[in-house]
Amino acid sequence: MRFTDPAAALAQTRLIYDNSIAHLRQAMQRYVAGEDLPGHVRGCYPFVRVQTDTVTRQSSSESSRLSYGFVAGPGRFETTLTRPDLYAKYYLEQFTLLLDNHGMALEVGTSNQPIPVHFSFAEDGHVEGSLSPQRRQLMRDVFDLPDLAAMDDGIANGTHAPHPGEPQPLSLFTAPRVDYSLQRLRHYTGTAPEHFQNFVLFTNYQFYIDEFVRLGHEAMQDAASDYVAFVEPGNVVTQKVAGIASALNPTVVTASEARQSMTSENLDRHASLAMTANSKAPPRLPQMPAYHLVRADGSGISMVNIGVGPANAKTITDHIAVLRPHAWIMLGHCAGLRSSQQLGDYVLAHGYVREDHVLDEELPLWVPIPALAEVQVALASAVTQVTQLQGLELKRIMRTGTVASTDNRNWELLPDNGPQRRFSQSRAVALDMESATIAANGFRFRVPYGTLLCVSDKPLHGEIKLPGMANHFYRERVDQHLRIGIRALELLREQGIDQLHSRKLRSFAEVAFQ
Secondary structure (H helix, E strand, O other), X not given: OEEOOHHHHHHHHHHHHHHHHHHHHHHHHHHHOOOOOOOOOOOEEEEEEEEEOOOOOOOOHHHHOOXXXXXXXXXXXXXXXXXXXXXXXXXXXXXXXXXXHHOOOEEEEEEEEEOOHHHHOOOOOOHHHHOOHHHHHHHHHHOOOOOHHHOOOHHHHOOOOOOOOOOEEOOOOOHHHHHHHHHHHHHHHOOOHHHOOOEEEEEOOHHHHXXXXXXXXXHHOOOOOOEEEEXXXXXXXXXXXXXXXXXXXXXXEOHHHHHHHOOHHHOOOOOOOOOOOOOOOOOOOOOXXXXXXXXXXXXXXXXXXXXXXXXXXXXXXXXXXXXXXXXXXXXXEEEEOOOOOOOOOEEEEEEEEEEOOOXXXXXXXXXXXXXXXXXXXXXXHHHHHHHOOOHHHHHHHEEEEEEEEEOOOOHHHOOOOHHHHHHHHOOEEXXXXXXXXXXXXXXXXOOOEEEEEEEEEEHHHOEOOOHHHHHHHHHHHHHHHHHHHHHHHHHHHHHOHHHHOOHHHOOOOOOOOO
């Protein structure tokens, strides 16, 4: 069907998706009950398609300022879609921009891409767990299972080449790739994708999470706060009810109860707190626990403890990227490499040495990872506002320079001093294990990125991280550092996302979706 109304196109997307999911769930319930189903059961994703024969754009002055929302030239462009309940606000914006820029009707229909039956389960649905091993083995004969060939990152990596007659992509991610990451986010972070906000902080230390939790609960007791809920692993929601009296007594609720209290206009892709009816804190934290300071419009702040190492940094950003956040920032500790640095000094990264090796195949080392002016200005302004320092006093505690990221935590023990020589040649001022990975994946997935680190040791100058010294350092710096990161994201939100999504992150023939 063809549509010139973006809301109608979204409604048709919902209808196709909901019908496919209902068909798969009903068939799966019958299969679990022991029924032998005739033939192969299949439900397919919806697609959206646009076709144009001109490079001319018919855009308004507002949409013409954006770096997305239009196709690169004449041709047929298409993508599969999933979870229109979760992505309703996002899809509506993309549909609106395509219609505004090209004046061509959108075609919405049922694709040939099967929905893997595992991706059709509800949040708390694990019906296949009750199957016998033999019946579970037979599932692939009856249903479509996840196919990794349908969810690679060729589009994002710039290596995708459509076969003759195939449409060009509209989005960086196909529907199966999105669904795969949504499932992984639940597993790694302990919270459902609906809770993630448009601005994300990453850290490599639990101390920062402890402080974020404290600030989140404080916000729930502040009647003037713009944040409406705080979500912790297990989808445990602490909600701030409107009004001073209720705000002084925040309530821990299940997500289903939280949804009932939300007004209808706030039940969009991010603000909806409808997760599961049995939300509870997990007996143990997941691998990379996430915490969410929720705003009603979804522009709040999510924070993830990624732990140590570039593998975790790549893994989590691979999956959060499908949520299309507006920015992510790394806050963590680093080794200071210059004698003039002091413990507790800040490092604002303006370049990266990538010795993490986890993205070498997807993003070659010859690709530069540029600093993004909007993020750099926001971080520097946040440091000024939080520390109340300016001029030479500010320069005394914050240095701008290159950050090196390594996959070898004990790099300083190598006998030939090779890493030390390379870091010196690169003019690096700090070293960690995650920042370059997060920035590089931001570049790869077109998510604005930044890094503000805090010097916690100076191994080249005899100041190694000892327990007593570290504990004192954590008490002195974590609160201030976290407040700087939060303030930087608030500044980015206030300036508007049209300035944040930069053309410098988009390639020559870029997909239309943000």
